[in-house]
Amino acid sequence: xxxxxxxxxxxxxxxxxxxxxxxxxxxKAKLGFSERPGAAEYLRLVEEIRAMCAQIxxxxxxxxxxxxxxxxxxxxx
Amino acid sequence: xxxxxxxxxxxxxPRIRSYxxxxxxxxxxxFPEGSVVLxxxxxxxxxxxxxxxxxxxxxxxxxxxxxxxxxxxxxxxFARHLAxxxxxxxxxxxxxxxxxxxxxxxxxxxxxxxxxNWLNAILSQAASYKQLFGCELVTLDSMSALYxxxxxxxxxxxxxxxxxxxxxxxxxxxxxxxxxxxxxEIFARYEVEDFLADGVVHLKVDRNNGxxxxxxxxxxxxxxxxxxxxxxxxxxxxxxxxxxH
Numbered sequence: 655x656x657x658x659x660x661x662x663x664x665x666x667x668x669x670x671x672x673x674x675x676x677x678x679x680x681x682k683a684k685l686g687f688s689e690r691p692g693a694a695e696y697l698r699l700v701e702e703i704r705a706m707c708a709q710i711x712x713x714x715x716x717x718x719x720x721x722x723x724x725x726x727x728x729x730x731x
Numbered sequence: 732x733x734x735x736x737x738x739x740x741x742x743x744x745p746r747i748r749s750y751x752x753x754x755x756x757x758x759x760x761x762f763p764e765g766s767v768v769l770x771x772x773x774x775x776x777x778x779x780x781x782x783x784x785x786x787x788x789x790x791x792x793x794x795x796x797x798x799x800x801x802x803x804x805x806x807x808x809f810a811r812h813l814a815x816x817x818x819x820x821x822x823x824x825x826x827x828x829x830x831x832x833x834x835x836x837x838x839x840x841x842x843x844x845x846x847x848n849w850l851n852a853i854l855s856q857a858a859s860y861k862q863l864f865g866c867e868l869v870t871l872d873s874m875s876a877l878y879x880x881x882x883x884x885x886x887x888x889x890x891x892x893x894x895x896x897x898x899x900x901x902x903x904x905x906x907x908x909x910x911x912x913x914x915x916e917i918f919a920r921y922e923v924e925d926f927l928a929d930g931v932v933h934l935k936v937d938r939n940n941g942x943x944x945x946x947x948x949x950x951x952x953x954x955x956x957x958x959x960x961x962x963x964x965x966x967x968x969x970x971x972x973x974x975x976h
Contacts, residue, residue, distance in 0.1 A: 668859040669829070671852060676838045709806065710833045714824040715864075 658696065658730040665722050666703065669711060677706060693731040700724055744954050747795075747868070747903045750788035751781070751947070752972035757958040758949055762930060766953065767897045769874075769925060771908040771918040772934030776945060777966065779809070780816055781934065782870045782905040783826070784971055787818050789868060790825035797826045797868035798860040800853070802876035806830035817968055827864055831856070840880055849881040850889060854896040861902055869900070873907040874919055886921045894927040918950070929953040935961060947973050 655663070659678060666674040681702040687695060700723040707716035746761035755761045762768055770778045786797035801809055806828050810820045820828055841847055857869050871877065883889055897904045906928070908919040918925040918933065925931050931950040936943055948961040962973035 668863040670834065671856045671859065672847065673834050673838050677834075680837065706837075709830065711827050711829045712806065712820070715827055715829075 656691075658726065661726050661730075662700075662703075662723055665726060666719065669707060669715065669719060677703070681706065693727055696727045696730075697724070700727060747785075747789065748793075749785050750792065750970065751785070751964075752970065753962070753975040754947070754971075754973045757960075757962070757973075757975065758952050758955050759957070762903060762952070763954045764903055765898070765901055766929035767894055767904045767906065767927075768930035768932060768952075769906050769908045769918055769928045770932050770934070771910050771925075773910050773913060773936055776934035776936050777964075778907045778909075778934055779804075779872050780813070780818075780966075781932075781971060782872070782907060783813060784818060785905070786826050786868045786870060787820075787823060788970070790823045794825065795868055796864050796866040797870070798857070798864055798866045799826060799828045799870045799872065800831055800856070800860075801828060801872045802831050802835070802880070803873065805832055816966065827860075827866075829856075829860065835880075847880075849877055850893045850896075853877065854893065854900075857897070857900055857902070857904075861900060867902055868905070869897075869902050870905040871907065873909055874924065875909045878920055887923050890921060890923055890927060894924075898929075925951065930955075933961075934964065 655675075663674045663678055666677060670677050678699075681699055685695070685698055685702060687699070700720060703723060704716050704720040707719045744759075745764040746755075746759065747764050748755050748761040770782050772778045783799055786799060789795040790797060809828060813820055820826065853871065857871075860866055860869070906924075908924065910918060916933075918931055928951070930952040933948045933950050935946040935948065937946060945964040946961040947964040949957045949959070962975055965972045965974065
């Protein structure tokens with residue numbers, strides 16, 4: 655896992671608990687992540703995680719998680 | 732039944748109102764803040780609806796945030812049910828329904844390492860949600876679902892620590908508990924949960940001659956002088972109500 659992914663997992667942990675890492679890996683696999691993903695790929699990943707959060711905890715929570723993850727991606731870009 | 736006046740010099744306990752009309756008067760104004768309360772009843776006794784209603788009304792009237800954790804019923808299905816009885820989950824962003832069943836479906840019941848201790852996982856998740864949402868109220872739906880996930884070696888000991896863990900969260904907790912044997916008043920599977928809980932609210936369905944009536948009784952409430960009567964429970968378009976004698 656890259657540093658940015660570790661930061662994303664930590665950000666997701668309050669909602670996903672111990673499933674945070676699995677959730678990120680599952681969405682990466684779904685998107686067919688490349689070996690050296692760029693910011694655009696990570697933003698697509700964040701969109702997928704937003705959809706997943708909405709299913710688990712509703713739109714307001716999903717938007718909060720989404721904003722935090724976008725910030726992480728942009729800071730790392 | 733008339734409640735006696737509390738003795739003088741007692742320190743008032745902060746209360747969480749149920750917003751069930753006529754009920755709070757029967758328990759000194761509500762549930763003691765920070766207590767762990769079992770909401771028990773047979774299937775169809777409106778346990779989940781009542782627990783959500785109390786959180787919803789707290790959010791609406793007092794701005795208290797809540798998290799409703801569902802382990803079996805999906806979020807969409809539960810939200811549709813709530814909307815049907817006039818509780819629109821989208822009307823307040825202060826009560827989050829967290830669908831742990833979706834996580835179970837996606838990642839399995841045993842967790843990423845295959846050895847998830849669900850009692851600890853729920854405690855840890857509830858603590859995280861308290862931080863994430865700033866919630867003061869938590870509902871876990873249901874204890875039966877939790878039991879289907881957790882392998883107990885010593886139920887009494889493990890449940891003691893689970894209830895203590897819930898108490899140390901500093902939130903008021905409602906635990907939905909399903910009762911299966913209509914002939915016995917066993918409030919939860921291991922028959923210790925009602926001793927460990929601070930409060931027990933029993934929803935009883937009385938079926939007679941094809942008619943079905945719902946009653947609510949406060950079986951137990953620590954730090955509270957409460958009525959021990961069972962009151963008819965009515966669900967009106969504007970909320971829940973008990974008919975106090």
